[in-house]
Amino acid sequence: xxxxxxxxxxxxxxxxxxxxxxxxxxxxxxxxxxxxxxxxxxxxxxxxxxxxxxxxxxxxxxxxxxxxxxxxxxxxxxxxxxxxxxxxxxxxxxxxxxxxxxxxxxxxxxxxxxxxxxxxxxxxxxxxxxxxxxxxxxxxxxxxxxxxxxxxxxxxxxxxxxxxxxxxxxxxxxxxxxxxxxxxxxxxxxxxxxxxxxxxxxxxxxxxxxxxxxxxxxxxxxxxxxxxxxxxxxxxxxxxxxxxxxxxxxxxxxxxxxxxxxxxxxxxxxxxxxxxxxxxxxxxxxxxxxxxxxxxxxxxxxxxxxxxxxxxxxxxxxxxxxxxxxxxxxxxxxxxxxxxxxxxxxxxxxxxxxxxx
Ligand SMILES: NC(=O)c1ccc[n+]([C@@H]2O[C@H](COP(=O)([O-])OP(=O)(O)OC[C@H]3O[C@@H](n4cnc5c(N)ncnc54)[C@H](O)[C@@H]3O)[C@@H](O)[C@H]2O)c1
Ligand SMILES: [Zn+2]
Numbered sequence: 001x002x003x004x005x006x007x008x009x010x011x012x013x014x015x016x017x018x019x020x021x022x023x024x025x026x027x028x029x030x031x032x033x034x035x036x037x038x039x040x041x042x043x044x045x046x047x048x049x050x051x052x053x054x055x056x057x058x059x060x061x062x063x064x065x066x067x068x069x070x071x072x073x074x075x076x077x078x079x080x081x082x083x084x085x086x087x088x089x090x091x092x093x094x095x096x097x098x099x100x101x102x103x104x105x106x107x108x109x110x111x112x113x114x115x116x117x118x119x120x121x122x123x124x125x126x127x128x129x130x131x132x133x134x135x136x137x138x139x140x141x142x143x144x145x146x147x148x149x150x151x152x153x154x155x156x157x158x159x160x161x162x163x164x165x166x167x168x169x170x171x172x173x174x175x176x177x178x179x180x181x182x183x184x185x186x187x188x189x190x191x192x193x194x195x196x197x198x199x200x201x202x203x204x205x206x207x208x209x210x211x212x213x214x215x216x217x218x219x220x221x222x223x224x225x226x227x228x229x230x231x232x233x234x235x236x237x238x239x240x241x242x243x244x245x246x247x248x249x250x251x252x253x254x255x256x257x258x259x260x261x262x263x264x265x266x267x268x269x270x271x272x273x274x275x276x277x278x279x280x281x282x283x284x285x286x287x288x289x290x291x292x293x294x295x296x297x298x299x300x301x302x303x304x305x306x307x308x309x310x311x312x313x314x315x316x317x318x319x320x321x322x323x324x325x326x327x328x329x330x331x332x333x334x335x336x337x338x339x340x341x342x343x344x345x346x347x348x349x350x351x352x353x354x355x356x357x
Pocket of ligand 2: 261265
Protein backbone atom coordinates (compact mmCIF):
# COMPACT_ATOMS: atom_id res chain seq x y z
CA UNK A 1 0.00 0.00 0.00
CA UNK A 2 1.20 3.52 -0.79
CA UNK A 3 0.93 6.56 1.42
CA UNK A 4 1.08 10.19 0.36
CA UNK A 5 0.94 13.18 2.60
CA UNK A 6 -1.02 16.32 1.72
CA UNK A 7 0.49 19.29 3.52
CA UNK A 8 -2.61 21.46 3.40
CA UNK A 9 -3.80 23.81 6.11
CA UNK A 10 -4.80 20.66 7.97
CA UNK A 11 -2.37 17.96 6.77
CA UNK A 12 -3.59 14.43 6.12
CA UNK A 13 -2.60 11.20 4.44
CA UNK A 14 -3.88 9.48 1.34
CA UNK A 15 -3.52 5.68 1.37
CA UNK A 16 -3.79 3.89 -1.94
CA UNK A 17 -4.01 0.17 -2.59
CA UNK A 18 -5.99 -3.02 -2.25
CA UNK A 19 -7.16 -3.37 1.35
CA UNK A 20 -6.70 0.31 2.31
CA UNK A 21 -9.84 0.06 4.45
CA UNK A 22 -7.87 -2.13 6.87
CA UNK A 23 -6.41 1.12 8.18
CA UNK A 24 -9.78 2.10 9.65
CA UNK A 25 -9.27 -0.39 12.45
CA UNK A 26 -5.53 0.25 12.55
CA UNK A 27 -3.93 3.71 12.04
CA UNK A 28 -7.31 5.45 12.32
CA UNK A 29 -8.70 3.40 15.19
CA UNK A 30 -8.34 6.21 17.72
CA UNK A 31 -10.20 8.65 15.44
CA UNK A 32 -13.09 6.19 15.21
CA UNK A 33 -12.97 5.38 18.93
CA UNK A 34 -13.15 9.06 19.78
CA UNK A 35 -16.34 9.60 17.79
CA UNK A 36 -19.68 9.46 19.62
CA UNK A 37 -21.40 8.46 16.35
CA UNK A 38 -20.00 7.19 13.07
CA UNK A 39 -22.09 7.79 9.98
CA UNK A 40 -21.39 6.44 6.50
CA UNK A 41 -22.86 8.52 3.71
CA UNK A 42 -22.89 6.12 0.78
CA UNK A 43 -23.70 6.38 -2.89
CA UNK A 44 -26.71 4.12 -3.42
CA UNK A 45 -25.08 2.10 -6.19
CA UNK A 46 -21.80 1.77 -4.31
CA UNK A 47 -23.69 0.66 -1.21
CA UNK A 48 -25.43 -2.05 -3.22
CA UNK A 49 -22.13 -3.33 -4.53
CA UNK A 50 -19.69 -2.74 -1.72
CA UNK A 51 -21.26 -1.79 1.61
CA UNK A 52 -20.89 -5.27 3.15
CA UNK A 53 -17.20 -5.16 2.23
CA UNK A 54 -16.74 -1.79 3.96
CA UNK A 55 -18.69 -2.83 7.03
CA UNK A 56 -16.38 -5.81 7.54
CA UNK A 57 -13.65 -3.34 8.41
CA UNK A 58 -15.95 -1.43 10.75
CA UNK A 59 -17.18 -4.41 12.75
CA UNK A 60 -15.80 -2.97 16.01
CA UNK A 61 -18.11 0.03 15.93
CA UNK A 62 -21.80 0.82 15.81
CA UNK A 63 -22.21 2.29 12.31
CA UNK A 64 -25.18 4.19 10.88
CA UNK A 65 -25.55 4.30 7.14
CA UNK A 66 -27.36 6.81 4.99
CA UNK A 67 -27.52 6.12 1.26
CA UNK A 68 -27.79 9.03 -1.14
CA UNK A 69 -28.77 8.99 -4.84
CA UNK A 70 -26.12 7.54 -7.15
CA UNK A 71 -23.77 9.99 -8.81
CA UNK A 72 -24.37 13.65 -9.61
CA UNK A 73 -27.99 13.77 -8.49
CA UNK A 74 -26.74 13.55 -4.91
CA UNK A 75 -25.27 17.04 -5.17
CA UNK A 76 -28.60 18.71 -4.46
CA UNK A 77 -29.97 20.87 -1.69
CA UNK A 78 -32.47 18.08 -0.96
CA UNK A 79 -29.79 15.47 -0.38
CA UNK A 80 -27.71 17.94 1.60
CA UNK A 81 -30.65 18.63 3.89
CA UNK A 82 -31.52 14.92 4.11
CA UNK A 83 -28.00 14.28 5.37
CA UNK A 84 -28.31 16.93 8.06
CA UNK A 85 -31.72 15.59 9.06
CA UNK A 86 -30.27 12.11 9.35
CA UNK A 87 -27.34 13.31 11.49
CA UNK A 88 -29.70 15.22 13.77
CA UNK A 89 -32.15 12.34 14.08
CA UNK A 90 -29.24 10.07 14.99
CA UNK A 91 -28.23 12.53 17.73
CA UNK A 92 -24.90 13.30 16.15
CA UNK A 93 -22.81 16.02 17.74
CA UNK A 94 -19.61 17.91 17.08
CA UNK A 95 -17.80 14.74 18.14
CA UNK A 96 -19.32 12.61 15.41
CA UNK A 97 -17.43 11.30 12.40
CA UNK A 98 -18.55 11.06 8.78
CA UNK A 99 -17.31 8.56 6.23
CA UNK A 100 -17.94 9.52 2.58
CA UNK A 101 -18.31 6.33 0.55
CA UNK A 102 -18.64 6.78 -3.21
CA UNK A 103 -17.31 8.73 -6.17
CA UNK A 104 -16.64 12.43 -6.46
CA UNK A 105 -20.31 13.32 -6.17
CA UNK A 106 -20.78 11.61 -2.81
CA UNK A 107 -17.45 12.98 -1.61
CA UNK A 108 -18.48 16.51 -2.57
CA UNK A 109 -21.87 16.45 -0.84
CA UNK A 110 -20.71 14.48 2.21
CA UNK A 111 -17.70 16.80 2.55
CA UNK A 112 -19.99 19.81 2.41
CA UNK A 113 -22.23 18.26 5.05
CA UNK A 114 -19.19 17.54 7.23
CA UNK A 115 -17.96 21.10 6.85
CA UNK A 116 -21.28 22.62 7.90
CA UNK A 117 -22.84 20.23 10.41
CA UNK A 118 -22.54 22.08 13.71
CA UNK A 119 -19.90 24.25 12.02
CA UNK A 120 -17.77 21.31 11.04
CA UNK A 121 -17.14 17.71 12.03
CA UNK A 122 -14.30 15.41 10.94
CA UNK A 123 -14.71 13.23 7.87
CA UNK A 124 -12.81 10.56 5.98
CA UNK A 125 -12.98 10.09 2.23
CA UNK A 126 -13.44 6.54 0.98
CA UNK A 127 -13.38 7.13 -2.79
CA UNK A 128 -14.67 4.43 -5.14
CA UNK A 129 -14.03 5.82 -8.63
CA UNK A 130 -10.88 6.49 -10.64
CA UNK A 131 -11.92 10.09 -11.01
CA UNK A 132 -12.02 10.44 -7.24
CA UNK A 133 -8.22 10.31 -7.16
CA UNK A 134 -8.74 13.92 -8.14
CA UNK A 135 -11.85 14.92 -6.21
CA UNK A 136 -11.03 13.26 -2.88
CA UNK A 137 -7.81 15.24 -2.54
CA UNK A 138 -7.75 18.97 -2.13
CA UNK A 139 -10.67 19.73 0.13
CA UNK A 140 -13.16 21.26 -2.28
CA UNK A 141 -16.70 20.37 -1.32
CA UNK A 142 -19.87 21.39 -3.14
CA UNK A 143 -23.43 20.89 -4.19
CA UNK A 144 -25.07 22.25 -7.33
CA UNK A 145 -27.46 25.16 -7.68
CA UNK A 146 -29.96 25.06 -10.51
CA UNK A 147 -28.10 28.03 -11.98
CA UNK A 148 -24.72 26.37 -11.87
CA UNK A 149 -22.65 23.37 -10.93
CA UNK A 150 -20.63 23.43 -7.69
CA UNK A 151 -21.96 26.89 -6.86
CA UNK A 152 -22.46 26.19 -3.15
CA UNK A 153 -19.57 24.77 -1.18
CA UNK A 154 -16.55 25.13 1.02
CA UNK A 155 -12.86 24.34 1.28
CA UNK A 156 -12.65 21.64 3.93
CA UNK A 157 -9.97 18.98 4.19
CA UNK A 158 -10.72 15.39 5.22
CA UNK A 159 -8.87 13.67 8.07
CA UNK A 160 -7.70 10.99 5.68
CA UNK A 161 -8.35 9.46 2.28
CA UNK A 162 -8.47 5.66 2.11
CA UNK A 163 -8.46 4.59 -1.51
CA UNK A 164 -9.18 0.89 -1.69
CA UNK A 165 -8.50 -0.07 -5.29
CA UNK A 166 -10.40 -3.35 -4.92
CA UNK A 167 -13.60 -1.41 -5.50
CA UNK A 168 -12.61 -0.01 -8.88
CA UNK A 169 -13.21 -3.31 -10.69
CA UNK A 170 -16.98 -2.74 -10.83
CA UNK A 171 -16.82 0.65 -12.57
CA UNK A 172 -18.70 0.82 -15.87
CA UNK A 173 -16.56 1.69 -18.95
CA UNK A 174 -17.79 5.29 -19.14
CA UNK A 175 -16.64 5.91 -15.57
CA UNK A 176 -13.26 4.30 -16.27
CA UNK A 177 -12.86 6.66 -19.22
CA UNK A 178 -13.96 9.57 -17.07
CA UNK A 179 -11.37 8.86 -14.40
CA UNK A 180 -8.54 8.12 -16.82
CA UNK A 181 -9.17 11.51 -18.43
CA UNK A 182 -8.21 13.27 -15.19
CA UNK A 183 -5.22 10.94 -14.85
CA UNK A 184 -3.87 11.94 -18.25
CA UNK A 185 -4.66 15.57 -17.47
CA UNK A 186 -2.38 15.31 -14.46
CA UNK A 187 0.31 13.88 -16.74
CA UNK A 188 -0.07 16.66 -19.32
CA UNK A 189 0.47 19.35 -16.72
CA UNK A 190 3.38 17.62 -15.01
CA UNK A 191 5.42 14.88 -16.64
CA UNK A 192 6.35 13.96 -20.20
CA UNK A 193 7.60 10.44 -19.48
CA UNK A 194 4.46 9.47 -17.61
CA UNK A 195 2.34 11.04 -20.36
CA UNK A 196 4.09 8.85 -22.94
CA UNK A 197 3.33 5.79 -20.89
CA UNK A 198 -0.36 6.71 -20.70
CA UNK A 199 -0.58 7.57 -24.38
CA UNK A 200 0.56 4.04 -25.17
CA UNK A 201 -2.61 2.58 -23.58
CA UNK A 202 -5.07 1.46 -26.23
CA UNK A 203 -7.45 -0.46 -23.95
CA UNK A 204 -8.03 0.47 -20.31
CA UNK A 205 -9.21 -3.07 -19.59
CA UNK A 206 -5.70 -4.30 -20.20
CA UNK A 207 -4.19 -2.19 -17.43
CA UNK A 208 -3.08 -4.33 -14.51
CA UNK A 209 -4.12 -3.33 -10.99
CA UNK A 210 -0.50 -2.41 -10.31
CA UNK A 211 -0.43 -0.12 -13.34
CA UNK A 212 -3.67 1.54 -12.36
CA UNK A 213 -2.56 2.04 -8.76
CA UNK A 214 0.69 3.57 -9.94
CA UNK A 215 -1.16 6.00 -12.20
CA UNK A 216 -3.49 6.92 -9.36
CA UNK A 217 -0.54 7.55 -7.05
CA UNK A 218 1.11 9.78 -9.61
CA UNK A 219 -2.11 11.66 -10.24
CA UNK A 220 -2.67 12.20 -6.54
CA UNK A 221 0.91 13.38 -6.10
CA UNK A 222 0.42 16.02 -8.81
CA UNK A 223 -2.87 17.15 -7.34
CA UNK A 224 -1.48 17.21 -3.79
CA UNK A 225 1.57 19.25 -4.80
CA UNK A 226 -0.62 21.85 -6.47
CA UNK A 227 -3.06 21.98 -3.57
CA UNK A 228 -0.18 22.43 -1.13
CA UNK A 229 1.07 25.38 -3.12
CA UNK A 230 -2.33 26.94 -3.63
CA UNK A 231 -4.99 25.54 -1.35
CA UNK A 232 -7.57 28.25 -2.05
CA UNK A 233 -7.16 28.57 -5.81
CA UNK A 234 -5.46 31.93 -6.10
CA UNK A 235 -2.86 30.76 -8.60
CA UNK A 236 -1.41 27.43 -9.78
CA UNK A 237 -4.52 25.47 -8.81
CA UNK A 238 -6.07 26.91 -11.95
CA UNK A 239 -3.82 24.63 -14.00
CA UNK A 240 -5.93 21.70 -12.86
CA UNK A 241 -8.55 23.16 -15.16
CA UNK A 242 -6.59 22.12 -18.24
CA UNK A 243 -9.25 21.01 -20.74
CA UNK A 244 -12.06 22.19 -18.51
CA UNK A 245 -13.23 25.43 -20.14
CA UNK A 246 -14.53 23.62 -23.20
CA UNK A 247 -15.52 20.59 -21.10
CA UNK A 248 -17.82 22.62 -18.88
CA UNK A 249 -19.37 24.23 -21.95
CA UNK A 250 -19.98 20.80 -23.49
CA UNK A 251 -21.52 19.52 -20.28
CA UNK A 252 -23.70 22.61 -20.02
CA UNK A 253 -24.83 22.41 -23.64
CA UNK A 254 -25.50 18.67 -23.66
CA UNK A 255 -27.08 18.65 -20.22
CA UNK A 256 -25.33 17.01 -17.34
CA UNK A 257 -25.26 13.24 -17.55
CA UNK A 258 -25.11 12.88 -21.36
CA UNK A 259 -21.36 12.43 -21.24
CA UNK A 260 -19.27 11.79 -18.16
CA UNK A 261 -17.19 14.68 -16.90
CA UNK A 262 -13.90 13.12 -17.96
CA UNK A 263 -15.18 12.33 -21.44
CA UNK A 264 -15.94 16.02 -21.85
CA UNK A 265 -12.51 16.89 -20.42
CA UNK A 266 -10.77 14.76 -23.07
CA UNK A 267 -12.49 16.77 -25.80
CA UNK A 268 -11.51 19.95 -23.97
CA UNK A 269 -7.89 18.81 -23.72
CA UNK A 270 -7.76 18.07 -27.45
CA UNK A 271 -8.96 21.61 -28.02
CA UNK A 272 -6.48 23.09 -25.57
CA UNK A 273 -3.66 21.11 -27.22
CA UNK A 274 -4.60 22.56 -30.57
CA UNK A 275 -4.64 26.09 -29.15
CA UNK A 276 -1.27 25.32 -27.55
CA UNK A 277 0.17 24.06 -30.82
CA UNK A 278 1.27 21.00 -28.87
CA UNK A 279 3.10 18.28 -30.78
CA UNK A 280 1.12 15.47 -29.14
CA UNK A 281 -2.29 16.47 -30.47
CA UNK A 282 -2.38 13.77 -33.15
CA UNK A 283 -1.38 11.05 -30.76
CA UNK A 284 -3.85 12.30 -28.20
CA UNK A 285 -6.67 12.16 -30.75
CA UNK A 286 -5.67 8.60 -31.64
CA UNK A 287 -5.50 7.66 -27.96
CA UNK A 288 -8.93 9.18 -27.33
CA UNK A 289 -10.43 7.40 -30.29
CA UNK A 290 -8.92 4.02 -29.36
CA UNK A 291 -10.19 4.32 -25.82
CA UNK A 292 -13.72 5.18 -26.87
CA UNK A 293 -13.97 8.89 -25.98
CA UNK A 294 -16.83 10.58 -27.88
CA UNK A 295 -14.77 12.80 -30.20
CA UNK A 296 -17.56 12.67 -32.78
CA UNK A 297 -19.54 15.06 -30.58
CA UNK A 298 -17.32 17.91 -31.69
CA UNK A 299 -18.52 17.36 -35.25
CA UNK A 300 -22.13 17.58 -34.13
CA UNK A 301 -21.85 20.63 -31.91
CA UNK A 302 -21.33 24.15 -33.21
CA UNK A 303 -18.81 26.46 -31.60
CA UNK A 304 -21.58 29.06 -31.29
CA UNK A 305 -23.50 26.64 -29.04
CA UNK A 306 -20.58 26.46 -26.62
CA UNK A 307 -19.52 30.08 -26.63
CA UNK A 308 -22.10 31.41 -24.14
CA UNK A 309 -21.08 28.74 -21.64
CA UNK A 310 -17.41 29.54 -22.04
CA UNK A 311 -18.08 33.21 -21.48
CA UNK A 312 -19.83 32.36 -18.23
CA UNK A 313 -16.96 30.13 -17.07
CA UNK A 314 -15.56 31.00 -13.65
CA UNK A 315 -12.12 31.39 -15.22
CA UNK A 316 -13.27 33.86 -17.84
CA UNK A 317 -13.19 37.46 -16.87
CA UNK A 318 -15.35 40.13 -18.46
CA UNK A 319 -16.39 38.05 -21.44
CA UNK A 320 -12.88 37.19 -22.65
CA UNK A 321 -12.11 33.50 -22.96
CA UNK A 322 -9.40 32.13 -20.72
CA UNK A 323 -7.85 28.75 -21.33
CA UNK A 324 -5.19 26.75 -19.56
CA UNK A 325 -2.70 25.97 -22.31
CA UNK A 326 0.64 24.20 -22.38
CA UNK A 327 3.92 25.86 -23.21
CA UNK A 328 4.97 22.23 -23.43
CA UNK A 329 4.16 19.12 -21.35
CA UNK A 330 4.49 20.01 -17.69
CA UNK A 331 4.37 23.77 -18.32
CA UNK A 332 0.81 25.04 -18.11
CA UNK A 333 -0.14 28.71 -18.30
CA UNK A 334 -3.34 30.69 -18.62
CA UNK A 335 -4.00 32.51 -21.88
CA UNK A 336 -6.71 34.87 -22.95
CA UNK A 337 -7.96 33.87 -26.37
CA UNK A 338 -9.99 36.09 -28.67
CA UNK A 339 -13.31 34.73 -29.84
CA UNK A 340 -12.27 34.59 -33.47
CA UNK A 341 -9.13 32.58 -32.75
CA UNK A 342 -11.09 30.27 -30.47
CA UNK A 343 -13.65 29.67 -33.20
CA UNK A 344 -11.02 29.01 -35.88
CA UNK A 345 -9.25 26.54 -33.57
CA UNK A 346 -12.49 24.68 -33.00
CA UNK A 347 -13.12 24.34 -36.75
CA UNK A 348 -9.57 23.14 -37.23
CA UNK A 349 -9.97 20.52 -34.53
CA UNK A 350 -13.18 19.25 -36.09
CA UNK A 351 -11.34 18.77 -39.39
CA UNK A 352 -8.43 17.06 -37.72
CA UNK A 353 -10.74 14.69 -35.87
CA UNK A 354 -12.54 13.87 -39.10
CA UNK A 355 -9.31 12.42 -40.43
CA UNK A 356 -9.08 9.96 -37.55
CA UNK A 357 -12.60 8.79 -36.78
N1 LIG B 1 -13.97 18.31 -5.11
C1 LIG B 1 -13.18 18.33 -6.15
O1 LIG B 1 -12.07 18.81 -6.12
C2 LIG B 1 -13.65 17.68 -7.42
C3 LIG B 1 -12.75 17.44 -8.45
C4 LIG B 1 -13.20 16.78 -9.58
C5 LIG B 1 -14.53 16.39 -9.67
N2 LIG B 1 -15.38 16.66 -8.64
C6 LIG B 1 -16.78 16.23 -8.70
O2 LIG B 1 -16.81 14.83 -8.75
C7 LIG B 1 -18.03 14.43 -9.36
C8 LIG B 1 -17.77 13.30 -10.29
O3 LIG B 1 -17.26 12.23 -9.56
P1 LIG B 1 -17.11 10.76 -10.16
O4 LIG B 1 -16.63 10.84 -11.55
O5 LIG B 1 -16.35 9.99 -9.18
O6 LIG B 1 -18.59 10.28 -10.37
P2 LIG B 1 -19.85 10.03 -9.42
O7 LIG B 1 -19.56 10.14 -8.00
O8 LIG B 1 -20.92 10.85 -10.02
O9 LIG B 1 -20.11 8.48 -9.74
C9 LIG B 1 -20.35 8.09 -11.06
C10 LIG B 1 -21.17 6.82 -11.12
O10 LIG B 1 -20.36 5.71 -10.75
C11 LIG B 1 -21.04 4.92 -9.76
N3 LIG B 1 -20.00 4.30 -8.97
C12 LIG B 1 -19.16 4.87 -8.08
N4 LIG B 1 -18.27 3.98 -7.63
C13 LIG B 1 -18.52 2.82 -8.24
C14 LIG B 1 -17.94 1.53 -8.20
N5 LIG B 1 -16.86 1.28 -7.45
N6 LIG B 1 -18.48 0.55 -8.96
C15 LIG B 1 -19.56 0.82 -9.77
N7 LIG B 1 -20.15 2.01 -9.85
C16 LIG B 1 -19.64 3.00 -9.09
C17 LIG B 1 -21.93 5.90 -9.05
O11 LIG B 1 -23.03 5.26 -8.48
C18 LIG B 1 -22.35 6.83 -10.19
O12 LIG B 1 -23.45 6.28 -10.87
C19 LIG B 1 -18.59 15.66 -10.03
O13 LIG B 1 -19.71 16.09 -9.30
C20 LIG B 1 -17.48 16.69 -9.92
O14 LIG B 1 -17.97 17.99 -9.78
C21 LIG B 1 -14.96 17.28 -7.52
ZN1 LIG C 1 -12.35 17.65 -13.83
